Amino acid sequence: MSLLPDGRALRELCEAAGRDILRVRERRYEVVGKADGSPVTEADMAAHRRLVRGLPRLLDIPVLSEEQADIAWAERSGWHRYWLADPLDGTREFVDGFDDFTVNVALIEQGVVRLGVVHAPALATTWMGGKGIGAWRWHENRCRELVVRVERPPRILVSRAHLDAQTQAWLARFPEATLERCGSSVKFCRIAEGRADLYPRFGPTCEWDTAAGQAVLEGAGGAVVEPHSGHALSYNRGESLINGPFIACSDPALLQ
Structure with a gap:
């Protein structure tokens, strides 16, 4: 495996991007709709x-960001190692005044998330x-240090904005489960902290929505798997940069 970046410097860079977001939040800002209908703000662009x-100063490799994602597959197919970033995950939560938005x-190395x-x-x-590295919370x-904690019946998280019929049908498998709704990649981190067990997502997400949270959860001993194959998201x-369905879990045995 290749060397990792300085963890403290990476964390400080993400926290600096977070301060850029909060500065925009303190004043009036414009919300613009993208072609796919999702919102984008000045805060997204500042982060x-x-x-x-900052990322190329930590490791001089390509950066794929949600706000600059129009990089042709002909170029990306040659990337064996790159940064994948969502500068503001949960823009809807940000706009609506919730606090669970993230950087x-x-x-990514050879299609596998290594660190997040x-x-x-x-x-x-x-x-x-x-x-294989571990997981931590500051x-x-x-x-x-974070380690998953498995409970039965499971504690399930679902997206605040997405609770479709397929998700509702899947939830029916766990009639005694507790259910909580929240936004962004915080859901992966709550499982990593031991505060939840499952997060199903059957609607579309993009690769930058899941990679960092997957890395944290895997570091804590959990997994993010495709429901039909059981394989980890790659x-x-x-x-296409669209993920298929996945389930984030404290223990894949909960799905059996």
């Missing part, structure tokens, strides 16, 4: 600029981790 400047940065940072600026909390200058597989 994007911070990350695309997501992941290091999720920073929630309004919660003053940062998570970092990777499979809050108010306190750091603790990245930069082709021209």
Whole structure:
């Protein structure tokens, strides 16, 4: 495996991007609709600029950001190692006044997520981790190591904005489960912290939505799997950057 970037410097960069977001939040800002109907704000772009400047200084490899994702597959197919970033995950939550929006940065190697940072600026909390590395949470200058905790019946998280018929049918398999709705990649991190067990997602997501949270959860001993194959989510597989269905879990045995 290749060398990892300086973890502290990576965390500080993500936290600086978070401060850029909060500065925009303190004043009036414009919300623009993208071609796919999703919102984008000045906060998204401020964090994007911070990350695309700073990440190559940590590791001089390509950067794929949600706000600059029009990189042709002909070029991306030659990438064996790159940064994958969502400068503001949960823009709808940001616009609607919720606090569970995040900065997501992941290091991808050979299609596998190696390391990820999720920073929630309004919660003053940062998570970092990777499979075989471990996972940690920083809050108010306190750091603790994360390990998943499995409970039955499971504690299930679902997206605040997406609760479709397929998800509802899947939830019926767990009639005694507790259910909580929240936004962004915080859901992966809550499982990593031992506060939840399952997060199903059957509707479309993009690769930058999941990679950093997957790294944190895998570092804590959990998994993010495709429901039919049981394989972990992988990245930069082709021209499309859309994920298939997945389930984030404290233990895949819960799905059997």
